[in-house]
Amino acid sequence: MLEELLEDIAQKNGLREVNTNLKLIAGIGAIILCLISGSFIPPLFIAILLGGAVIYLARVDMKTYAELFILPLMFAFMSIAGIILIRGGTEIFWQWEGIEGFAVSITRESINEGFLVFCRVLGGISALCFLSLTTPMTDIFNAFRQFRIPDEVIDLMMIIYRTIFILMDQVIQIYHAQVMRLGYSRYRESIRSFALLCGAAFIASWDAGDDLVRAMDARCYSGKFAAFGESRPAEPVQVFVVVSFLALSSAVVIISGSVTLI
């Protein structure tokens, strides 16, 4: 399953031991730069650098990495098609006015904007992938604690995170049980089966919640959750790499200004 694959990689990758805050700064900084950039060049630049970091430094398998892009890019293509057709503009390449009061057109401006959005998506995904592939969720919880996010919120996040995998396991088991008895062989049946699956998952999670309370009670729960504050210091070389990555990207943002594709 995807979520376990991501966790597996995050636990074992080559950048696992790098200070969490540095990775967070690099990832979040990259996202912000992608968003404020007026040109398509900086997001592409960031995507290439972070992609290289994930493949060569974190040593993530290239095929696995590429597969992670498929799903978000499919969404991106759909919305970009919309942007290109609907945005409008002055320099029209093609247009269609089939229905009264509704026209679609492809213009220079719409193509430029569509491509910019596409590149931002690409940059954003690569920044998110960089974070999720190099930093296990548990390290991020620690970082949250350092950032003074209230303990209650973090405790809740940790319990939810832990429970997701248990619930997911159960959903998969129920799903397999249904598939084995041809639960998804026809359209009507698959709808029925899916409804049953949701109901069963709800009941299972309710039960798991009851058990959770009992398990916490049995271990003297009094509102405290242990922190696992094993923070690795940021090494000067790593700080230098992250700072120069962000500086370089910022420079690209400034230099490229609002350069467009066509």
Place this chain on the structure above:
Amino acid sequence: MSSIILEARDIRYRYPRGMEAIRGISFHIRKKEKIALVGPNGAGKSTLLMMLNGMVRPDTGMMLFDNQPVLYDPASLRILRKRVGFVLQNPDRQIIAPTVYQDVAFGPTNLGNNETEVREAVTRALRHVGLEGFERRPPHQLSGGEKKRVAIAGVLAMDPDVLVLDEPTSGLDPSGSEDIIELLDELNHEGKTIIISTHDVELAYPWADRAILMKSGRILQEDIPEVAFGNYESVRSAHLSLPILLELHRELQERGFPVQEKKPRTILDVMHCIEQLVQKPSGRKGPGRITVVNVDGDDLDTLPGWRSSRGSTAIGAMGTRAKQYAEKSGVRLDFTYGVIDKCILKALLGKDTMILTTGSMVARVYQRVNNYGTESGVHIPVLPFVSEKNDADENTDGPS
């Protein structure tokens, strides 16, 4: 006899749905006892276990801990639950936190210990169950046996006097079950009272000091395992099977063989029985020696040399750290479960054996072998491991 730590006086409990789960049960458990609670599904084992740490409150009757009635206000319950650790059947339901460290630290943190104390408690507990280095791992990436160990470590970190485990071996492979049972033995040896529920008669029979057979919310029989499991009628009506050793003993008896009245607990006992029946082959040499290596204390540098000079010595490991040591230094183990008995069996064949063990279990080896010696009259020498030079003239075999 040591003093009573847990006691139930005519307790009854009815589920909100109306089914009566516990129908008048009285029993007591002494300090440092190993108790196996056995019975069919739905006999009320889990409910009874949950009463031991106050998770379920009996409708009538009284539970006593350390000769004091159990009180059900939050403060008293906290103290009770610190002293009676409970391990659920499904480790997934017991493990709460997203990393092993945080989960094991859960109890000590909530008991109000400071961070250094928590860290020490976690390190100790993980060392105990053999999961050092697992601190950062998320629980969902662990195997069933490892999860079980994390769950046990989470309870051990609170340093309870009594450990209650609901079906500790369910869902584990045979060697995983044996490891868990061995771990429980080790803990018991360190002075903890251990109560388990199980269906696995073969594991419970040689392990337990006392067995409680339950059926339909009542106690069917409560006695030492030889008696509790020896009664064919009550074993059948508790939907269990007779331990294979007892069945063998019964068949031998029914066929008129003059076997001793004392029922066998282990293979060793059975062999003793059989050897009394059959003429021993003449000209057999004396028993082999058992060398005890303490992995916590002894100087282990000369061990590889010692081993290579005695090629045929069979090696067994007892205790988590001994097994870890064997794995780390590439020692191929011949026995990992019931090690002392297996080494005695080998020794009776005239073969030398070696037991790797943790410091706390060394005395146990001497004790067991000496007990066997007084029972059977066969004197097996047990030697502590000493480095190569002065090993030859060493000839200790403990008091007998």
